[in-house]
Amino acid sequence: MKKIAYILLIVLSVVSLQNCEDTYLPPSLEYITFGKTVYSTGVDVGGSTTVEIPVYTGNIVSTDRTFNVDVDGSAAAAGSYTAPSSVTIPGGTNKGTISVNLTDTNLGIGVNKLSIKFIADGSTTVGAATSIEYIQNCEEVTLTLNIVFDGYGSETGWNIKDALGGVVVSKPIKTYADGQATASETITLCAGRDYTFTIIDDYGDGLSYPANGSYTLSLGNTVKATGGGDFGASETTAFDTN
Template sequence: MKKLAYILMMLITGASLQNCEDTYLPPELKYITFAKTAYSTGVDVGGTTTLDVTVYTGSIAGSDKTFNIIVDGSGAADGSYEVPSTVTIPKGTNEGVIAVTLSDNNLGIGVNNLVIDIENDGINSVGNSTTVSYIQNCTEVSGSLAITFDGYGSETSWEITDALGGVVVSGGGYADGQVSATESITLCSGRDYTFTIKDVYGDGLSYPANGTYTLTIDGTVKASGGGDFGSSESTDFDTN
């Protein structure tokens, strides 16, 4: 009996040692991804702001890890952003920050978009890109555009562009026989704009009756006209 007990004890001890040696260790999660797929902010007139874009890796870094950054700025104003070329995950963490600097250079009134990606290093899987959307903060002024059509509303359209030529508001798609239309407009205070009214037939607002248009911003008439202005008529104005 003692011999049998000894043999059983040895078998159990051996199995225990084998289980310790075969303990499963999961492989390191090799990926990097942005914390969010979209960010948005505003930039004060003449100012700058910094936006922190956070990235995470799948595991705690045993040493500093650096990744290359790819930026698509085709949807943003030239000179309005600075993005570092790399992001570093410090040793002992799994988090890094890309400090994006945004400035009021040529922003206009529209939305600017930066698309940021992390370059694949051949080792880590890379998550989806993130988009940084930003606008110029401004004091808004409201107004209206009143149009009396000549009988062929489908021929009439209009737009307001900023000093950089970007369309900030526009209208059209009116119906023939429609007598009039009134459009609400919101712009930024202290800016230069151009109002343009167009007629696809080329006779303005002149047939079969004479039509008119009046653009009023913050209680002041900024553009007006009517009759036969040809294919288009433009008026520069400001919101000072």
């Protein structure tokens, strides 16, 4: 009798465990992601624009949900963007929108980049980060830089900076070769802006040995910067693209 009762107890335990496994339902997975990984746009001179970034969750619930985001603006001009620190998904849907406002503040001529990611909270699986790449819209003009070397082209380099001091185009020393006679560069800049051109000599005697060299930066038929001979380690000329 005791043996039969013991067997019955084991059978009931197994059935009980099977019933638990059959009825157990794991919690639904919370997941959120951006619509795309990269957004690109331009900002008019003195203007602003807004980039709308859609975000999606993996499920729909009846109540609003808020997710925190982190915005890294280390590669963007200071003061050129305004972005929220969170996004809300309204109840009854799986879509929300992050609105990022961009302005022509300190943009210069380079590409600015914002990196945006969701902050994981332990209960939410987050998708890949997204980014916004933006530039200042402008009318482009083409300049020509002609250099006659002094015999040691490897010592020569140059750069052009915008009004904010950012380097927009450059050639470092050792770009050119010793014994190279001349070089001609085509340079694209924004029209109607202020820049500085700097030519550099690594040895510190300009374009002067064994023969005097020269350089000329021109916009069409207008000379914007020119010089040569012994200018020392560098020579800087301010110019505009009017």
